[in-house]
Amino acid sequence: MSMESTSTCAHWKVDFDEHNIAWLHLDMADSKVNLLASTVLEELRGILDELAKDLPQAAIIYSGKKGSFIFGADINEFLEFDDISKSLPFISRGHEIMDKLESLACPTVSMINGMCLGGGMELSLACDYIVAADNSSTRLGLPEIKLGIHPGYGGTARSIQRCGPLPAMDIMLTGRALPARSAKKIGLIDECVPDRQLKQAAISFALQAPKRKSPPFVQRLLNNRILRPFIAQQMRKQVSRKARQAHYPAPYSLINLWQRHADNPKRMLREEAIAVANLATTDTARNLLRVFLLQDKLKNLGKQVAFKPSHVHVIGGGIMGGDIASWCAIQGYTVTVQDQDPSRLAQTFKRAQSSFKKKYKRDRRAITAAGDRLMPDHKGYGVSHADIIIEAIFEDADVKRTLYQDIEPRMKPDAILATNTSSIKLEDLSSSLNKPGRLVGLHFFNPVAMMPLVEIIRGNETDEDVVQKALAFGRSISKLPLPVKSSPGFLVNRILMPYLLEAVTMVGEGVPPEVIDKAATDFGMPMGPIELADTVGLDICKSVAEILSAALDMPLPENLNAMAAANKLGKKSGEGFYKYTKGKAQKNKAARFADVQKVQDRLVMRLLNEATACLREEIVESDELIDAGVIFGTGFAPFRGGPIHYIREAGKQELAERMNELRQEYGDRFESDTAWAGL
Ligand code: NAI
Secondary structure, rough: OHHHHHHHHHOEEEEOOOOEEEEEEOOOOOOOOOOOOHHHHHHHHHHHHHHHHOOEEEEEEEEOOOOEEEOOOOOOHHHHOHHHHHHHHHHHHHHHHHHHHHOOOEEEEEOOOOEOOOHHHHHOOOOOOEEEEOOOOOOEHHHHHHHOOOOOOHHHHHHHHHHOHHHHHHHHHHHHOHHHHHHHHHHOOOOOOOHHHHHHHHHHHHHHHHOOOOHHHHHHOOOOOOOHHHHHHHHHHHHHHHHOOOOOHHHHHHHHHHHHHHOHHOOOOOOOHHHHHHOOHHHHHHHHHHHHHHHHHHHHHHHOOOOOOEEEEEEEEOHHHHHHHHHHOOOOOOEEEEEEHHHHHHHHHHHHHHHHHHOOOOHHHHHHHHHHHEEOOOOHHHHOOOEEEEEEOOOOOHHHHHEEEEEHHHHOOOOOOEOOOOOOHHHHOOOOOOOHHEEEEEEEEEOOOOHHHHHEEEOOOHHHHHHHHHHHHHHHHOEEEEEEEEEOOHHHHHHHHHHHHHHHHHHHHHHHHHHHHHHHHHOOOOOOOOOHHHHHHHHHHHHHHHHHHHHHHOOHHHHHHHHHOOOOOOOHHOOOOEEOOEEOOOOOOOOOOOHHHHHHHHHHHHHHHHHHHHOOOOOOOOHHHHHHHHHHHOOOOHHHHOHHHHHHOOOOOHHHHHHHHHHHEEEEEHHHOOHHHHH
């Protein structure tokens, strides 16, 4: 029998079984996944009111979407939160509905199969019992911290009540999602069973309503008022290693919330709503939200065509080619790797094994399967079978052209040839091909497994269909594909290089590298420019800088030449601007400099100015894509929302004035780009 009120529901359906259990089935209309959008919550409110009037034996919530439960709130709705007068009523309404669910006077069960994140987890926590399927697609978590907020639908107090402060704070502060088994282990859920037993497990909780387990004694003790300040202090210390309060206030707000109110869950719920409503209006949260949406935008760029190659062939098994090949194997592709030097292939396979182990931990079957998908191919037999060939050989146009001439006759007629070149224009390479339109750039970043972006370089002659296929391929290997014009340095290296060179110039002037790096990390960069240059390798930096300096009139600092000539290449040679011990830069903690602000300004202004020049030259299609490329390609302070967004937010006029002061002191490299005024 279907419940009457659900006939008006777009997203929910309620059925009653022979035990008079109400089965609340969520299948969000016009959406691939379930989200706790306002309309979904409002319908749930109506259903809970109806159930309260005529109580069933129990209620079980489950999802109608295959492989997922609820992904969280509909974050597009957060875009409205420019003021607490908008965010607080929104959050409070969510609280009311969760409270209603919690106080329903019959047993309630959340039955989870698939992703259960954020608001979905909070809805489950408001139920009496949570059961989840023990399979690889089920993950549970409270990842709100990644968007600059913390759980806001009661998840803070309720997760702590369930599993105690340390495990609950850990999942909220890291935002990581747990497999069902780990969630059961920490007490976040009540049961984890194989798929086929899930329904039965939910029914048995619904009918038997066993007494809920409390967190272990030690965990309850840690919630004690006297101990909390000490533990909170430890948590702050740990968080501060990763995120500064000024840049990322949410984790600190969460720790304060716990420290102040953990012994009064009702008050904690009230205060949670206020804290989240405030956080949601901060620049950090709004920028992180923007970054999240930009990420979606890039993913969608790869959706125009369906391209799923059955065979990927990589030529060049060096640092990049080797890692690209093992990444593609992890993503499920059959991959052959060709290298003229068999010893490089041996290294590739050794590195690949350790990547597989890192990825699959102790899952031997998955490690073996990935290993089976990756095949050494010294002679290049894979060329004639592949749908996409990724070339990652030496950065030398002649060598690349010769290789293309050799392989093209053996390639499948519509196979794509993708080059990982970091600096050579595509037109200079495609001239050696009979079909120049099949060459596209697929520019990965180092280290391949860590960097989310891949630039898809469109040469003047690249076929549009080939660009679309490359975008689709980028998406299919879980990277964020960004279409970029074939122009020196493409987008990311072009914007990064003036910033790096300014840093190297300052070292030449006597500014300690430690001060320069700290100025950059204080701004929010993940790593300082000097350490970055050392990590990439000063020889590679120099060769990219040479190409860019010729094209963009950007002089090379003398000290960079000198370092490369002295074979001080950075981390890989044990010494660059820093000395390295066991791969770690030896920094002088006592290093000081008089005008640190100016150091930061010099770095940041060069980067912002180059981003503006790229906008003028239409290196990518929009200002949003510049921001996306710089954030995902360099790690540019995500809480600042990207360089172009930052110029607008910080005030283009003030920044232009600062540029002008720097220009008077340091010369024309600080001349504002003409596009600056139009921002
Ligand atoms: P690498 O020197 O580590 O590897 C190049 C490999 O290509 C070597 O193993 C070499 O034996 C092989 N090779 C050279 N000519 C060959 C041929 N004709 N046939 C078969 N194998 C051949 O170089 P790396 O750093 O991996 O760079 C490769 C490409 O990736 C270059 O175009 C570079 O600009 C680009 N790139 C490099 C990045 C980096 O951080 N190293 C970042 C992004 C792109």
